[in-house]
Amino acid sequence: MAEFSVTVSTGDAIGAGTWNKIAVSLVGTRGETPPLRLDHPGKEFSAGAVEDFQVASPHDVGPLLLLRVHKAPLLLPAPVGPVARDAWFCRWFQLTPPQGAPLRFPCYQWLEGAGSLALRAGAAKVPWADDHPILQQQRQDELKARQDSYHWKTYSPSWPHCLDEKSVKDLDLNIKYSVMKNSCFYLKVSSAITELKLKGLLDRKGPWKSLDEMKRMFNFRKTPAAEYTLEHWQEDTFFASQFLNGLNPVLIRRCGHLPENFPVTDDMVAPVLGPGTSLQAELERGSLFLVDHGILSGVHTNLINGKPQFSAAPMTLLYQSPGGGPLLPLAIQLSQTPGPASPIFLPSDNKWDWLLAKTWVRNAEFSVHEAVTHLLHAHLLPEVFTMATLRQLPHCHPLFKSTGIGIGGFSELIQRNMEQLNYSVLCLPEDIQARGVKDIPNYYYRDDGLKIWGAVESFVSEIINIYYPSDASVREDGELQAWVWEIFSEGFLGRESSGMPSSLETREALVQYVTMVIFNCSAKHYAVSAGQFDSCVWMPNLPASMQLPPPTSKGQTRPEGFLATLPPVNATCDIIVALWLLSKEPGDQRPLGTYPEEHFTEEAPQQSIATFQSRLTQISKEIRERNQELALPYTYLDPPLIENSVSI
Numbered sequence: 001m002a003e004f005s006v007t008v009s010t011g012d013a014i015g016a017g018t019w020n021k022i023a024v025s026l027v028g029t030r031g032e033t034p035p036l037r038l039d040h041p042g043k044e045f046s047a048g049a050v051e052d053f054q055v056a057s058p059h060d061v062g063p064l065l066l067l068r069v070h071k072a073p074l075l076l077p078a079p080v081g082p083v084a085r086d087a088w089f090c091r092w093f094q095l096t097p098p099q100g101a102p103l104r105f106p107c108y109q110w111l112e113g114a115g116s117l118a119l120r121a122g123a124a125k126v127p128w129a130d131d132h133p134i135l136q137q138q139r140q141d142e143l144k145a146r147q148d149s150y151h152w153k154t155y156s157p158s159w160p161h162c163l164d165e166k167s168v169k170d171l172d173l174n175i176k177y178s179v180m181k182n183s184c185f186y187l188k189v190s191s192a193i194t195e196l197k198l199k200g201l202l203d204r205k206g207p208w209k210s211l212d213e214m215k216r217m218f219n220f221r222k223t224p225a226a227e228y229t230l231e232h233w234q235e236d237t238f239f240a241s242q243f244l245n246g247l248n249p250v251l252i253r254r255c256g257h258l259p260e261n262f263p264v265t266d267d268m269v270a271p272v273l274g275p276g277t278s279l280q281a282e283l284e285r286g287s288l289f290l291v292d293h294g295i296l297s298g299v300h301t302n303l304i305n306g307k308p309q310f311s312a313a314p315m316t317l318l319y320q321s322p323g324g325g326p327l328l329p330l331a332i333q334l335s336q337t338p339g340p341a342s343p344i345f346l347p348s349d350n351k352w353d354w355l356l357a358k359t360w361v362r363n364a365e366f367s368v369h370e371a372v373t374h375l376l377h378a379h380l381l382p383e384v385f386t387m388a389t390l391r392q393l394p395h396c397h398p399l400f401k402s403t404g405i406g407i408g409g410f411s412e413l414i415q416r417n418m419e420q421l422n423y424s425v426l427c428l429p430e431d432i433q434a435r436g437v438k439d440i441p442n443y444y445y446r447d448d449g450l451k452i453w454g455a456v457e458s459f460v461s462e463i464i465n466i467y468y469p470s471d472a473s474v475r476e477d478g479e480l481q482a483w484v485w486e487i488f489s490e491g492f493l494g495r496e497s498s499g500m501p502s503s504l505e506t507r508e509a510l511v512q513y514v515t516m517v518i519f520n521c522s523a524k525h526y527a528v529s530a531g532q533f534d535s536c537v538w539m540p541n542l543p544a545s546m547q548l549p550p551p552t553s554k555g556q557t558r559p560e561g562f563l564a565t566l567p568p569v570n571a572t573c574d575i576i577v578a579l580w581l582l583s584k585e586p587g588d589q590r591p592l593g594t595y596p597e598e599h600f601t602e603e604a605p606q607q608s609i610a611t612f613q614s615r616l617t618q619i620s621k622e623i624r625e626r627n628q629e630l631a632l633p634y635t636y637l638d639p640p641l642i643e644n645s646v647s648i
Contacts, residue, residue, distance in 0.1 A: 002057045005096040006038060011089035011108075012048035018071070018088035020045075020114075025068040026095070027118070027134065028061030035070045045088060065134050067093055067105045067119045087112045087173055092598070093119060106395070108597040110173035118142070122601030125396045126467050127479055142394045143479075150390050152490050158415040160380045161490040163387055175390075192577045204569040205305045207547075211563070214539060217572060221580060225534035228632045233541040236347055239358050240318055240327040241442070243291055245634050247531040247542075248369035249445035250425075254436030255290040255317065257283060262315045263338050264331045271348045272319060272330055282319065289318040289327070289440070293364035295372070295416050297336045302406030304545055304571050309404040311367065312360045312550040320440055327440070332357040334550040341552040352557040356565065360550055363543045366536075367405050369528065371413035377426070378525040380414070382646045384491030385517050392483040395599070402574035404545030404567075421492070423499035426516050428453045428524075444626075445527060448637035451619045452523045452592075457515045459612035464511050466604050471506040480504065484513065522592050526642040530635075533583035537576055543567055544575040592616060592642040616640075 006024060010016055022045060023035035036055040038044065044051060071088060090107040097103075105119040118138050130136050149172065153164035165171055196202040199216060208214050215230075232238040243252040258264060258279065266278050273282065282288050297313035312334040319330045328347075334357060335342040345357035405413070424430040428449050432438050437446060468474050475481075481503050488494060488502040496502075504510045536542040548565040551557060567575070590596065593613045600606055616639040627633035635641060 002060065002098050004055050004057060004098070006053045006055055007050065007094040007096075008038065008045070008053070009050045009091040009093075010045050010047060011091050013089055014047070015087065016089035017047040017049070018045050018086050018111075019043075019074050020086060020088060021072045021074055022088075023070040023072075024055065024093070025070065026055075026057055026061050026064060027066035027068055028064050029132065029134075030060060030062030032068070033057050033059070033061060035068075064095065064097070064103060064121070065132060066138060067095060069093070069107070069111070069117045069119060071111050071116075072114045104598075104601050106597070106599050106601070108599070112173055120396050122599065123396075124467060124600060124602070124605070126473070126477055127397075128473070128476065139394045139396070139479075143392065147391050150387060152387065156411050156414075158418050158493070159411070160376075160384050160418070160492070161387075162380065162383055175386075188581055189577070192580060196573045196577065201569055202573045207568055208563055208566060208572070211540065214572075217537070217539065217576065221533070221537065223534055223537075225531070225632060225635075226537045229534065229541050230538040233538060234355060236329050236358075237326040239362075240329050241632075242362075242365070242535070243289075243316075243318070244327065244440070244443045245445055245632075245636075246365075247528055247535045248365050248373050249443075249527070250373055250431070251291050251293075251365075251368070252289050252318070252435065252437060252440075253291075254286060254440075255283065255288040256436070258317075259290075259292070259315065261336055261338055262317070262331075262333055262344075264317055264344060268344060268346055269317075269319075269330045271346070272328060285322060286436075287320050287322055288330075289320065289437070291316040291318070291361075293361070293368055294336050295413060296364055296367060296405075299367075299405055299409045299412050301409060302404055302545065304402070304404075304547075305568055307547060309406075309545045309547060310549045311405055311409070311546070312364055314357075314361045314364050316361050324441055327442070329358070332361060334360050343552075343554050345554070350555055350557065352559060352562055353551070353554050356551060356557045356562055359540060359543060359562070359565070360546065362541060363404065363546050366542050366544050367409070368413065371405070371410040372417045373528050374532075375410065376414050376417055376421075377520065378528055379646060381426075381491060382521040382525065384487055385521060388483050388486040388490065392486055393479055397479055402544060402571050402578065404543075418493070418495075421498055423501070423516075426520055427512065428519060444634035445637065448619070448623055448634065449519075449523060449527065451622070452616075452637060452639065452642075453515065453519055455612060455615040455619060456518050456523075457511060458615065459608055460514045460518065461511045462608040462611070463605055464507055464514070466602075466608075468507055468510070474504055474507055474510050480510070521645045523637055523642050525646045527636045530583055530641070532579040533576070536579050539572050539576070540566060545571060590644045591640050592644055593639065594644060 004026070008022070021037065023037045025035050026033045036057075038053045038055070040053060069090070088111045090109060090111060092107055093105040095103045095105065104122045106122045107117070107119055109117070111117060118141070120135070120138065125135075127139065130139060151164040152161045155162050193202065201217065243249065264279065269279060270277070279288070292315050294313050294315070296311055299311055301309045301311050303309070313336050314332055314334045315336070316332050317330040319328050330347070332345045333342060334345070345354055347354060424434055432446055432450070437443060484504055485502055488500050492498045492500040501509065501513060504513060536544070543566050545567045546565050547567065548561070593609070593616045595609060600609070620639045623638050627635065
């Protein structure tokens with residue numbers, strides 16, 4: 001009979017402890033022990049506890065392969081009977097044999113109800129490294145259990161497929177918000193709604209009386225960036241800068257030739273470019289840029305307060321002086337069809353005509369951002385990555401470790417973007433190159449994003465090289481290939497034109513792919529999410545809907561017409577509350593590079609994690625030093641603020 005020491009760590013979250021009975025079985029190459037109860041006087045497994053137990057193996061099981069954990073309800077004498085089932089969050093077990101080094105068995109899972117769970121020692125293992133039938137079987141059993149628990153469904157035609165659950169209440173505890181995060185989230189909702197009700201704004205369906213009245217909404221919450229927006233929202237330089245460093249910094253591209261349906265002339269832009277300068281010369285110099293919201297053309301719109309809303313599909317031409325200076329708007333056309341009813345608006349036009357044209361562009365930015373950049377790219381696709389990870393990679397695998405266009409319009413935009421979505425768009429260096437914006441000045445999203453991409457890529461490369469000695473080892477990892485195939489088939493619907501890999505042939509391709517997944521689920525999500533409230537709390541800068549159609553002629557816009565076009569009071573409140581909630585982490589933050597769940601126990605990956613964290617610290621230092629010189633600091637890619645994954 002051999003005595004083993006067992007140390008158990010229970011999570012410190014609310015409700016993490018349990019009254020249930022816990023036992024373990026030791027599984028080795030020569031057999032398995034019966035369940036060995038973990039018990040000592042007093043209460044065990046309280047939240048935050050780290051406890052030691054002694055167990056005796058009745059026979060020699062040989063070298064340990066697995067630790068099987070058993071959880072059962074506590075039985076009380078009749079007539080009480082079994083205590084109601086309760087969940088337990090186990091962080092890890094550590095087993096110390098009579099002779100030899102301790103073995104750590106990471107868990108980091110909620111165990112709900114009665115049942116058993118097989119845990120492996122913490123060293124990551126690719127499939128071919130498991131040379132014992134018991135370990136091979138455990139891999140298969142774990143994946144089968146996950147695939148039985150998590151099923152794909154089609155939420156809407158042409159959308160990426162998603163988790164087949166009816167509501168959040170039905171989710172497994174392991175993929176739900178923590179109690180703390182959930183509580184913080186609903187407290188924020190309640191406080192925001194109460195404040196706006198007391199101000200008499202939340203239920204008011206009429207239009208705003210003046211721009212000054214809208215400042216009552218602005219007082220709802222303030223941030224330095226929001227205050228800067230209020231002060232500068234009408235300026236051309238600020239309007240243009242938001243294409244670089246606002247909430248949707250991914251559409252601007254260098255203009256090599258003017259689109260045929262955007263007939264801007266030299267005379268139109270002479271007031272900005274200066275006399276004698278031609279558009280052709282500026283095109284050849286590479287100083288013109290285009291933002292095209294053509295994806296909105298003909299999209300169905302919503303009803304708000306019983307009134308139809310309107311949408312535009314604008315094209316915006318911008319100019320960057322070769323000698324530096326701010327990016328400037330040159331011309332705006334509010335449709336994709338030029339003609340007398342679709343004039344080209346210019347900075348030299350009447351003040352209210354030009355301001356209204358820019359506001360229509362900002363409304364288009366809202367629609368494309370929320371439907372495509374935010375919902376599709378930063379939520380629906382990360383859900384695909386997560387689902388495929390849950391279904392195809394076991395814990396031990398190293399890679400485990402109120403709007404103007406409404407829901408119908410959102411669905412249309414997602415379907416349209418899915419038809420043209422390409423792998424290169426999700427890979428930041430390739431996207432920057434394809435859009436021709438690698439040298440446009442003051443593009444902080446690009447500068448900070450490329451630094452973070454590089455840090456993630458170096459980290460991923462180190463981890464991949466630890467576990468994959470060759471390109472052949474990548475090709476031969478069936479779990480890895482199943483993961484990549486499932487993302488291709490369920491997320492990109494098997495569309496080969498997307499350029500999304502359906503398999504991976506080399507370590508280099510694997511590094512890029514995993515970097516893409518991490519970057520899009522962390523840094524890019526934060527970059528396109530954190531600034532939503534800053535951009536929208538002064539509503540004219542980012543209106544979610546427009547109540548009048550786009551202008552078809554010049555010289556007709558007046559201040560009262562501008563106000564009448566903007567969203568009504570209640571719709572403004574609804575969207576600002578929603579974006580306030582979506583912009584800020586509600587609690588339980590885990591910054592990029594922080595891994596409180598220690599799934600890797602080996603020295604090499606731990607060293608790689610430390611190096612990655614050091615690189616992120618240096619990037620943050622550089623960002624903060626630069627921001628000290630900026631009137632409007634760009635903070636949306638500062639590593640300590642970025643979540644490890646999509647969390648809100």
